[in-house]
Structure formats: C-alpha cells, structure tokens
Amino acid sequence: MTSEATAGGHAGGGEPVWKGEPGNTSTLLGRPAVGYLDAAADTLATVKREILRRLAPAPGQRLLDVGCGNGADVLELAGRVVPAGEVIGVDVNERAIEEARARGTGTGVPASFQSASAFALPFADGHFDGVRAERVVQHLPDPAAAIAEMVRVARPGGRVLVADPDHGMWAPDLDDREATRAVLAWWFDNIRNPWIGRRLSGLLRAAGLVEVQARLMPVVLDGVTAADGLTGFSDAVRRAGELGVLEPDRARALTANIAEREADGGFLMYGAMILAEGRKGD
Template sequence: MTAGTDQVKPADVWREADDAKKFLDQAAIELAAVKKELDALLQVEAGSHVLDVGCGTGADVRALAVRVGPGGRVVGLDSSEQLIGRGRPAGPGAAPVEFVHGQAGALPFPDAAFDVARAERVIEHVPDPQAAVAEMLRVVKPGGQVLVTDPDHGLWAPDLDDRRLTRTIMNWWSDHVPNPWVARQLRELFVRAGAQDVRVKLQPVVLTSLAAADALTWIGKAAAAAGAQGIADAEAARAWGEEILRRDAEGRFLMFGTFVVVTGTKK
C-alpha cells in the first residue's frame, strides 16, 4: 500500500491490494458454479462473434474461443494493459482471439460488430455504468444478446456475533467499489439503453473461507481500516476482525451474497 492504514479508503484497498492476477484467479475459482450458469444463459454457438468486456487476463476469452470454434471470433477488452498483456491464444480448434485496450464506456468497435457481448464483475467498477451498457448494445447486431453480471455489494452477509457493528462496517466497506449497488440497477440501465426482452436472474454465492471472501470483498482488511478511520471504535473493530480470523481458523467462517445477471437483446 502507498498510504498508512489511517489514510486508506476502501477503494484504495480494492485497487492496490496484492497482485491483480492473483485476485482474478482466486475469484474465478470461487465463482465456478456461477460461471456454469452464465455459460448456459449466453446465446453463443459455432461461428459466433463475441465480445468480452473487462476480460482481464483472458480466461473467459479462451473458453469462448473453444466454444465458438475456428469459424468464430472472440475479442477481449480491458482497461488494464498489464492484464491484457498476459492474454494468449486459445489453442488448436478454437477461434482466433484478440485483446484490445480500451474503456467500457467508449468501446473502440463499429456498430453491430458482434453477435454477443458480455461483462462479468465489470460494471461495478466503471465510471459510467449507463454508458457501458449502452455501448455493449451498440456493438451487437440487431437481435444480438448482451449479458452483464455483478455482485450487489449491499447484500454481502457474514455470520458474525455483533450485528450492529457488522452492519456498520459492511455498509461502509461496500464503498470499496465505485458502484456498489449497480447490480440492482442493471435492469433499469438495460431498459434505458433500449434493450428488449430484459431478464433478471439471481445467483447465490456461498463463501466458507476468508480467502474466498477476500477474493470478492477484501473483508479481511475491513476491520483495521474501519478502526483507523473512526468508522467504529478501534477496540471493537479489532475484536470484530479477530472473530473473522478465529472463525476461519476453526472452519466456521460463512459469508454469502448475491450476483445479479441481466440479459437483453438489441432491436
């Protein structure tokens, strides 16, 4: 970290903590079941042209390239040049893949360039969620599908003894992402952008270790930051953080949450 604990904001922890690739890899492991559901909802077939917005190091890009086959095309876009620099081809029998540096709110592609566009755990971070959804609709063909999924950071629920303190810290800590409630706003964003046949699906996520919870929320860092910044009494916050560690060490840790998946089609 570049600042002392008393200066750290939740958003700083999210951006700077540990290595970005390690975070993405751990999150992917925890969300394996969610990804299976997303795959089932995605209207991708052999020969499809697919855009993955916020592709990271390209794991989903490569999986999609295998799914669409050599007659298809898969493009991954990310705002991090470091992450897309780690992208690599999908291998024999897969579609050619391309990695592009760019922003979700201003996609560098012509209208109607893709059959499907997807974004997973991305809209929660972008400066303008409405622009990002509108851009994804713009670049798909008429009848094409857009799929977006994000967690609702107001719904993370750890099992801890002090309910009042847990509510206080978790409500404050949800601001570690720019758009903590965007998941519950996605349907409205799709409708405003002109999407048709907008559908909403909820996917529960159950986390039974601190490592799993940190991969999605960095809750393990919340206690020290909350105490240092006066969000909670320093001693109470310390005890709260120790309870998390104790439950994890004893195999009793539990936190669950909800991912919201929204799909829509272009006129």
C-alpha cells in the same frame, strides 16, 4: 476491467476520506488485479457456468468480452465458436491484456485481446452476436453510457449480458451485528457503484434492449480464505480499526470473532451476483 476500490486517510483527523476509484486499474481491493481475478474465478465457478450457458456461444459467432481481465473467459468462449467464429476481449488494464495474450498463445482458439475503454469500443455498429461484461459496471463512472456502447456493437437480435455483485447483500455470520454492518457499509461504499446489481435490468431496458431478464445467483464464501479472496473482508476490519471507522478494541474483537468462526469451521459469508441480459431489437 479492474479498478482500485479502497479507501484511506483522514480529513483533518475526522471521518475517513473516501478516495473513490481513481482509475488505477492495476489493483482491486488493494491487491494485484490479475491474481485477484484468478482467485475470484474459482469462487465464482458456478456463476461463470451460468453466464456461459445463458450467453450460449455457438460455432461461427462473434463475441465480445468487455473488461476481459486476464482473458480466461475469452479463451473459454473462443473454444465454443470454432472453427469460423471469433472472440475479442478488451480491457483498459494494459498489464491484464499482456497476461491475456500470453495465456492465449498456442491455444489455437480464435481469441484476440486489445486495450480499449468500455466507453469507446473500437468496433463497428452491430459487429457482435453477443457481448458480455462481468464485474465491470460496478467500477464505471457512467454505467448507462458503457451499457449503451455494448448495445451499439451488438447486432440486431444479438444478446448483451451484464453481471455484477450487489454489495448491499454481503452477509458474514458474526456476533457484533452493528460493527459488521459498519465495516460492510464503509468498505463497499468505496466501490463506485456498490448497489449496481439491483439496477442492471433497468439500465438494460433504458439502453433499448428487449426481453430483459435478471437472475440472482447466490455466492457462498465458505471460510475466511474465500471471503478475503473475493471481498477483502478481514483486511477491511483491520483497516476500519486503523482509520477510526470502528474503535480499535471493537475491530480487534471482530477480528478475533472471525478467527473463532474459522477455527470452528463455521465462518460463512453470503452474497449475490445479479445476471441481467437482453436482446437487441431487430
């Protein structure tokens, strides 16, 4: 599932206005969602392998991917549940569902896709052996309700795994610490739930899951291309100068510092994904 996560505009010439997330699921951080998901998948390959390992798909299982985006993860899972299993991906983004169906054509794996809201999954209680959601809950207006719905469609004994970044943990290596903190706080506060990562285990317990575990997975963005592909950081600095979050000269200096680090081969940005999972009681 994807969502608009940018800010813009001024209120009477004063502070930048947070437009929040209006529900337009065609873009993320100002970019087409499908292309963004492809780029992010490369950066998060290690995280995705760990999600796959912990979900432990097996032949014959029925699995659900909530907010499946372009369907790549569904197809990967479907290849693990053959011959008698089934994997379904749902997303509110109709274009993403179209892309996912196109990717699945001719693969021969038991995967299907449909448009659906995380708050009203069109499946019976206890239908799935496992449910996953990756980088979805951060964008939702009611995380607890969405997780409760994932738990509802999991069978007794089934697993629910939710993975999201904690946007309070991004750390680029730049000289002007005050300006860097200001940009990060402003940019990621335009995501509906920027600190959701640290809340996930509590939300899973509140939804009735047992044996809840959480693991922090480091994310190392090596170079500006990787950082921009996942977080849009360079664009955030530029827009911060345009919108008055930073003085224009200071924003330009921060942009120059990013370029200097990149030219030296030393630009790094660190972050974290939190993977939380639990079992539905028997």
